[in-house]
Amino acid sequence: MQKSTNTNNAFLYYFTYNTEIGEIFIASDGSAITAMKFGHRAAMNEKKEANALTDQAAMQLEEYLIGKRRQFDIPINPHGTEFQRSVWNALLAIPYGETRSYRQIAHAIGNPSACRAVGMANSKNPISIIIPCHRVIGESGSLVGYGGGLELKMKLLTLERNAQIRQSEV
Secondary structure, eight states: OOOOOOOOTSSSEEEEEEETTEEEEEEESSSEEEEEEEEEEOOOOSOOOHHHHHHHHHHHHHHHHHHHHHHHHBBBOOOOOOOHHHHHHHHTTTTTTTOOEHHHHHTTOOOOOOHOOOOOOOOOOOOBTTTTTTGOOOOOOOOOOOOOOOOHHHHHHHHHHHHHHHHHHO
């Protein structure tokens, strides 16, 4: 993940794509994806047009949603604090089909007492699904908070687990 350098052009290009999980807003600064959010976003002051990166992210998302992609290979540049970026990097390390608790993420970033702060950083994730915040669950294994709703979180986790099972059967 690149360090945030220019927040003024975080949404230089953006477009809302229709997917099987609903509308997904994808933005690019021209060199990396800077946002992937659920639903349509209000008009902005920059170019409301797709570019090669937003189109590629949408294509990779569709491949992920039909079980043909386990890892995204598109440049990303999420804008946030140093702490938030450390949490998002830890989320990127969660393997496909697995989950981690907020406590496990806090330990992974070397700050075991930061469980609540990890939860807040997780909720501020600007690039949903690519930075897999849906893989973070409660300590008891329960599904907790997700920007796309708990039903979608369960759907994404089930998609990944089923793909893992299918691969192990091959």
